[in-house]
Amino acid sequence: MDFDVIVVGAGLVGASFALALDGAGLRIAVVDTHVPQTASDPVDWDSRIYAISPGGVAFMQECGAWDKLDAARLCPVEDMQVFGDDEISALDFGAYAAGLRELAVIAENRELQRVLWQELGCAEHVEVFAPAACRELTFEPDAALLALADGRTLRARLIVGADGAESWVRTQAGIEVAARPYAQTAVVANFTTALPHHGVATQWFQRNGILALLPLPGERVSMVWSTATGHADELLAQSADGLAAEVTAAAHGKFGELRVITPAAAFPLRIQRVRRLVMPRLALIGDAAHNVHPLAGQGVNLGFRDARELAQVLAGRGAQSDCGDFPLLRRYERARKEDIATMQFTTDTLQRLFNNDDARLAKLRNFGLRLVNRQSRLKNLLVRHAVG
Numbered sequence: 001m002d003f004d005v006i007v008v009g010a011g012l013v014g015a016s017f018a019l020a021l022d023g024a025g026l027r028i029a030v031v032d033t034h035v036p037q038t039a040s041d042p043v044d045w046d047s048r049i050y051a052i053s054p055g056g057v058a059f060m061q062e063c064g065a066w067d068k069l070d071a072a073r074l075c076p077v078e079d080m081q082v083f084g085d086d087e088i089s090a091l092d093f094g095a096y097a098a099g100l101r102e103l104a105v106i107a108e109n110r111e112l113q114r115v116l117w118q119e120l121g122c123a124e125h126v127e128v129f130a131p132a133a134c135r136e137l138t139f140e141p142d143a144a145l146l147a148l149a150d151g152r153t154l155r156a157r158l159i160v161g162a163d164g165a166e167s168w169v170r171t172q173a174g175i176e177v178a179a180r181p182y183a184q185t186a187v188v189a190n191f192t193t194a195l196p197h198h199g200v201a202t203q204w205f206q207r208n209g210i211l212a213l214l215p216l217p218g219e220r221v222s223m224v225w226s227t228a229t230g231h232a233d234e235l236l237a238q239s240a241d242g243l244a245a246e247v248t249a250a251a252h253g254k255f256g257e258l259r260v261i262t263p264a265a266a267f268p269l270r271i272q273r274v275r276r277l278v279m280p281r282l283a284l285i286g287d288a289a290h291n292v293h294p295l296a297g298q299g300v301n302l303g304f305r306d307a308r309e310l311a312q313v314l315a316g317r318g319a320q321s322d323c324g325d326f327p328l329l330r331r332y333e334r335a336r337k338e339d340i341a342t343m344q345f346t347t348d349t350l351q352r353l354f355n356n357d358d359a360r361l362a363k364l365r366n367f368g369l370r371l372v373n374r375q376s377r378l379k380n381l382l383v384r385h386a387v388g
Contacts, residue, residue, distance in 0.1 A: 003029040003127075003156040004323055005314070006146055008134060008169045010036075012050070012109070012300055013286030014162030015116035017307035019063035022123045024315035026323060029154055030120060031146065032130040036113040045190045046108035047262040049222045051077065051201070051214060051297040053104050056304040068115045069107065075215045076102040078199040082369065085206050085354075087252075089366035097376065103201070104297070106214050106222065129154070137172040144281040144324065158324035160283050160310070162303075165272060167288035175284070176275040179291070181268065182351060184209065185232035186294055187225045189264040190216065191244060194256025197221055202254060203295075205354045205365070210295050211250050221255060223247060224294060226269060236264050269293055271348050277336060278329035283310055290340050293347040302343055309335050 005021065007014050010032035018030050052060070060066035080103055082091040095103045120128055133149035137159065144159040161169030170177065197215040204211045209227030216222050225235065225247070235243060240260040248258045272291035277284050286303035313332045314323050322328070353365050372382075 001029075001152060001154045003027045003154060004158065005029070006031060006144065006154055006156040006159045008032075008146070008159065008161055009163030009167075009286070009288070010117070010120070010128070010130060011162065011164065011286070012112055012116065013303035013307050014160070015113075015120055016060060016063050016065065016304060017160065017162060017285060017311055018126050019065065019116070019119055019123060020059070020307060020311035021314060022125050024311070026125065026314065028123075028126045029156065030126060030128045030130070031132050031134065031148070031154070032128075033133055034131045036117065037110065045216060045220065045222075045262055046110040047188045047190055047222070047265050048109040049106055049188075049190075049214065049216070050109065050112070050300045051104040052107055052304075053298075053301045054100060054102065056301045057105055059304050059308045062308075063116075063119065065112075065115045065119050068118065069111055072217060073108060073111050075106040075217045076199055077104045077106060077201045077215060078102055080201045080203070083202075083204045084366040084369045085204075085362065086366045089369040091369045091372055093382070106201075106216060134168055137169065139173075139281050142322075156324070157322055158281055158283065158314075158329075160285060161288040162285050162307075163288055165287040165291045167284065169282070170274065170284055170288050173279060173282050175279070177272055178275075179270050179272040181270045182226075182293065182355070183229055184226050184269045184351075184355070185229045185266045186269055187227065187232050187235045187264055187266045188223060189243065189247075189260060190220060190222050190262035191247065191258040192261055193219045193221055193258060195219075195254075197255060202251070204250065204252075205369075206250065207362075210354065211247070212295075212297075213247075213251060213255065214297075220261065221258075225250075226293070226295060229268070232266055236266055271344060273344065277333040278326070280326040280329075281324040283329050283332060285310055289336075290344065292344055293351045295350055296343070296347050298343055298347070302340065305339060306336055 004026035006029045007018050008031050010030050018028050078095045080093040135149045136147040138145045143155050146154045161167050202213050212224045213221040244258045244260050277289050285306035310332045
């Protein structure tokens with residue numbers, strides 16, 4: 001049971017990282033507590049969706065996964081409209097104005113997982129252990145040892161924690177994390193629309209939270225409403241008709257009458273900063289390494305950039321045969337530090353600015369939207385950073 005790399009967590013980030021590393025001359029183990037549900041239903045849409053940036057699309061193409069997705073379940077985002085809470089201020093980001101084909105592609109979690117797990121099963125140098133529960137993680141000078149609940153022990157030069165915000169690997173390694181709850185909950189659901197969305201993602205910064213309606217194939221949209229936990233509970237308690245009516249009103253009828261096609265679900269929001277991304281024999285990627293507010297839709301894309309960078313560092317290790325060597329892993333940490341810090345600062349600042357009833361701040365944030373909307377160079381710069 002000897003490997004070069006053990007990846008704990010086979011979600012989108014962990015699975016794509018393993019695939020990116022498959023041709024690097026390393027033997028890889030992937031461990032997860034469950035095997036995801038991957039069967040697609042033509043009339044059922046996963047309420048958990050992601051806005052995959054062009055950079056994320058390119059990375060998944062490199063992993064051999066993107067082109068195997070069902071194109072009928074993907075929807076490109078060609079434009080994004082952001083509205084303030086005064087019903088006047090607005091900000092528009094266009095793909096064509098920034099010289100891009102699209103700002104993002106909306107894809108379902110279930111469809112992404114289906115293809116990634118299909119590719120993991122075909123990867124020449126990857127062995128999957130799932131379902132498999134982790135029991136203990138210990139470190140020796142030249143290896144990390146992962147004991148599984150079924151009695152097996154895996155040994156590797158490097159263990160990669162890709163097991164989410166509540167990372168078991170991070171806890172076992174004793175890496176400190178600073179988390180701050182936002183006292184907000186993200187409510188998600190899918191709807192049919194009476195009016196076409198034209199591939200436009202729409203977002204409203206409101207005093208009771210941030211409402212986003214993201215385009216799905218056909219006349220459908222996916223909602224992410226980041227709102228105060230009390231209001232989120234009210235939304236979850238509503239009937240399908242009641243929820244659709246409230247979302248239709250909050251969206252000012254932009255897509256006409258909405259109808260629920262996927263029951264509402266919810267998850268609490270917080271910002272989470274991890275003290276370090278690496279230590280000897282260990283690296284963290286994805287939500288195990290950072291957590292951000294979903295208002296910019298960048299969480300999974302940030303994780304994909306982690307996976308791509310760590311895979312490149314390990315594949316380009318040259319004469320260094322030890323892929324768990326600390327100076328080697330520090331290259332990854334240094335390369336990712338600025339991007340993570342910038343995204344956390346930006347999303348946290350926007351959340352604080354818009355989740356505030358101060359009238360002076362309301363005027364300032366709405367003025368800011370109008371000001372940025374008049375600066376085409378600045379808008380294009382923001383777009384270029386987000387799609388990388």
